[in-house]
Amino acid sequence: MKQTGLSDASRANAAASIQLLPIQREDAAVLWHHARDDDAWVTPDRHWQTWVAWVEALLAAEVMGWSWLRTVSITGRLAGFVTVRTVEAALLPPETTAVECGTYLLPAWRGLGWNALVKQATIHFARSVAGMAAPPDWCLFVVPEDNHRAIAAFRSLDWSWSMELGPGGSFARFARRKSWEAGRPCVVFGCRAAVLAP
Numbered sequence: 001m002k003q004t005g006l007s008d009a010s011r012a013n014a015a016a017s018i019q020l021l022p023i024q025r026e027d028a029a030v031l032w033h034h035a036r037d038d039d040a041w042v043t044p045d046r047h048w049q050t051w052v053a054w055v056e057a058l059l060a061a062e063v064m065g066w067s068w069l070r071t072v073s074i075t076g077r078l079a080g081f082v083t084v085r086t087v088e089a090a091l092l093p094p095e096t097t098a099v100e101c102g103t104y105l106l107p108a109w110r111g112l113g114w115n116a117l118v119k120q121a122t123i124h125f126a127r128s129v130a131g132m133a134a135p136p137d138w139c140l141f142v143v144p145e146d147n148h149r150a151i152a153a154f155r156s157l158d159w160s161w162s163m164e165l166g167p168g169g170s171f172a173r174f175a176r177r178k179s180w181e182a183g184r185p186c187v188v189f190g191c192r193a194a195v196l197a198p
């Protein structure tokens, strides 16, 4: 399934087959097992303990209302996970709220057109998460400059309402912070969350 050429009805059916669910321990094990040989894996090393610590840190932050980790289930099968994290106001322009979103699809689910639909589901989820007083103005996706596939995937989305935020723009401080945290330059893509009405 690639999004190009899909009718509206097919796209709606495909979108309806996506669920974002709380992660279970067995999901964490399956994700780690599949991703061990993945160049785009999310933790700096591939040790189980590192991955578990990463997951547990996100779950602890969810208790505080700072981040959310959900598995992506497509037609009942585990296809990846997404993250949503609040962005501290000091990194944003005045009077602006944002969450940082991330998408990880297992290798077998890439290249099939699910990326756009999973990102849309993530933005819907981000608009409704508990812990935020109101839906965020922006959903920001951070991609290291050397992650060519993820950048190409974002640029190929047919979303008129999403944009690549240049290094000198309103989110420059956020981009600098994320690049510093990642230890390599990052590109920030932004979506105005309100465009996807609930």
Ligand SMILES: CC(C)(COP(=O)(O)OP(=O)(O)OC[C@H]1O[C@@H](n2cnc3c(N)ncnc32)[C@H](O)[C@@H]1OP(=O)(O)O)[C@@H](O)C(=O)NCCC(=O)NCCS
Residues within 6 Å of the ligand: 040, 041, 101, 102, 103, 104, 105, 106, 109, 110, 111, 112, 113, 114, 115, 141, 142, 143, 147, 148, 149, 150, 152, 153, 154, 156
């Ligand atoms: C990023 C991700 C969600 C994108 O989903 P996807 O299904 O792979 O995306 P698509 O297949 O729709 O798009 C990938 C594009 O990159 C292109 N591509 C593939 N490998 C590439 C490479 N090595 N260099 C450059 N472009 C590449 C593809 O041709 C495609 O472009 P097209 O749509 O113009 O044909 C998925 O790859 C993933 O989960 N990666 C691991 C996690 C990650 O990197 N997340 C990024 C942070 S949000």
